[in-house]
Amino acid sequence: MNAARRAVLLVLAALAGCSSVEPWVKPYERQNFADVIMAAERDPVSTAYIDHVYEAREGARGALGGHGGGCGCN
Amino acid sequence: MRARTNSFVLLAAVIAAAVHPALAAVLPDDRADALYHRYEGGGVTVDGPSLLVRKKLGEKYSVAANYYMDFVSSASIDVVTQASPYREQRRQASLGFDMLNGRTQYSVAYTNSDENDYTANTASLDVSQSLFGDLTTLSFGFSRAWDDVSKRGDPGFHETVDRWSYRLGASQILTPRLTMGLSLETISDQGYLNNPYRSARYLDPDVAAGYAWEPEVYPSTRTSTAVSLDGRYFVWYRAAVHGMYRYFTDTWGVGANTVRVGYTHPLGDRWILEAAYRWYDQSAADFYSDLFPREDSQNFVGRDKELSTFQSQMVTFGATWQLPPLRWGGLERTTVNLFYDHALYDYADFRDIPKGGAPGTEPLYHFSADVLRLFFSAWF
Numbered sequence: 184m185n186a187a188r189r190a191v192l193l194v195l196a197a198l199a200g201c202s203s204v205e206p207w208v209k210p211y212e213r214q215n216f217a218d219v220i221m222a223a224e225r226d227p228v229s230t231a232y233i234d235h236v237y238e239a240r241e242g243a244r245g246a247l248g249g250h251g252g253g254c255g256c257n
Numbered sequence: 258m259r260a261r262t263n264s265f266v267l268l269a270a271v272i273a274a275a276v277h278p279a280l281a282a283v284l285p286d287d288r289a290d291a292l293y294h295r296y297e298g299g300g301v302t303v304d305g306p307s308l309l310v311r312k313k314l315g316e317k318y319s320v321a322a323n324y325y326m327d328f329v330s331s332a333s334i335d336v337v338t339q340a341s342p343y344r345e346q347r348r349q350a351s352l353g354f355d356m357l358n359g360r361t362q363y364s365v366a367y368t369n370s371d372e373n374d375y376t377a378n379t380a381s382l383d384v385s386q387s388l389f390g391d392l393t394t395l396s397f398g399f400s401r402a403w404d405d406v407s408k409r410g411d412p413g414f415h416e417t418v419d420r421w422s423y424r425l426g427a428s429q430i431l432t433p434r435l436t437m438g439l440s441l442e443t444i445s446d447q448g449y450l451n452n453p454y455r456s457a458r459y460l461d462p463d464v465a466a467g468y469a470w471e472p473e474v475y476p477s478t479r480t481s482t483a484v485s486l487d488g489r490y491f492v493w494y495r496a497a498v499h500g501m502y503r504y505f506t507d508t509w510g511v512g513a514n515t516v517r518v519g520y521t522h523p524l525g526d527r528w529i530l531e532a533a534y535r536w537y538d539q540s541a542a543d544f545y546s547d548l549f550p551r552e553d554s555q556n557f558v559g560r561d562k563e564l565s566t567f568q569s570q571m572v573t574f575g576a577t578w579q580l581p582p583l584r585w586g587g588l589e590r591t592t593v594n595l596f597y598d599h600a601l602y603d604y605a606d607f608r609d610i611p612k613g614g615a616p617g618t619e620p621l622y623h624f625s626a627d628v629l630r631l632f633f634s635a636w637f
Binding site: 205206207208210212213215216218219220221223226227228229231232233236237239240241242243244245246247 | 390482523
């Protein structure tokens with residue numbers, strides 16, 4: 184069995200294992216994430232605007248977190 | 258456009274991202290937002306409205322539309338040293354569509370941005386998938402943009418830019434109080450990437466000032482990679498602590514670090530207060546210089562301060578007030594929000610020419626900026 188086949192089998196085994204992963208944070212333990220203060224992007228229009236301010240003044244771009252956005256533009 | 262160059266175009270897909278949902282397996286809420294934004298700093302004032310409406314169509318579909326405007330008045334340091342103050346407008350419209358299929362969410366969006374010398378069109382596709390009992394969300398996305406660049410006063414000038422963006426993301430609920438996310442995004446540009454109005458400065462002993470200007474010349478391609486890690490923690494007395502770090506690098510030699518930490522604190526049932534601090538630093542592009550030794554000294558020359566070595570710091574204060582229940586229009590909840598940001602920018606190799614001095618010895622440039630976001634939100 185060559186290395187590529189072993190790698191594929193390893194990935195398949197890992198995925199098969201993942202399918203049986205039990206959620207370690209139970210649904211009844213997730214009420215904190217339903218709180219509005221835990222929202223990664225509470226107000227999308229406001230977040231989009233301030234992200235634009237950053238990118239207009241800085242050389243960096245992309246991977247802004249939260250919405251996983253970015254722009255495909257300079 | 259002028260000194261602000263195509264940076265306005267960034268908002269196109271940022272807004273496109275705004276019309277995207279944040280998490281898989283749940284369609285975004287029906288809501289409407291009306292925002293007034295204002296930026297003032299470095300001789301530049303930009304203000305205008307942004308309107309967003311999102312509405313579900315049945316259980317599986319959702320549409321979103323955004324309309325955004327900038328009214329620009331600029332007398333920035335670039336404009337003062339190389340041109341004349343100006344005013345202009347930019348209009349942008351975005352339309353997004355989401356579809357939920359089991360634990361998978363598909364999102365497409367299209368954005369058009371138009372100003373008198375720059376037009377940008379961006380299309381994007383994003384897919385996200387919930388796994389492991391919704392503890393994990395994986396996402397990937399792709400954007401394609403087509404820009405047309407023109408130049409006021411030069412009807413024969415027409416250039417184009419093509420852009421591609423690829424992104425991967427993962428978010429994970431780690432404990433009943435902690436969630437974290439990892440994002441990776443690569444963006445490639447090809448075409449006319451510099452600003453047709455901006456010039457580079459070089460030493461010229463034959464003129465009284467000791468320096469002269471030549472048109473900027475940028476490489477016609479750029480590829481950047483950014484990776485970020487963010488987290489949010491629920492504090493036992495009901496508050497949230499959040500943070501983010503981003504590392505950035507590109508083929509122009511720019512490297513940057515971004516750190517943001519924040520704290521969100523509710524007061525009773527109607528108020529949410531927020532404070533945050535953001536640090537940013539970057540190294541200059543390989544072809545950037547405040548003062549080149551002579552004309553045509555190298556293939557590529559640029560003097561855009563956004564490509565120089567600098568650092569910035571920003572503090573943010575925000576307040577959200579939930580209005581008492583309204584008895585009309587089917588509104589479930591309404592809020593009034595005010596966010597204020599104050600930023601400082603300190604440049605390490607961009608000089609303040611109007612302050613005077615021999616070429617290359619002028620004081621280093623720095624400025625502060627104030628940003629205001631005032632908006633009304635309604636859920637229905």
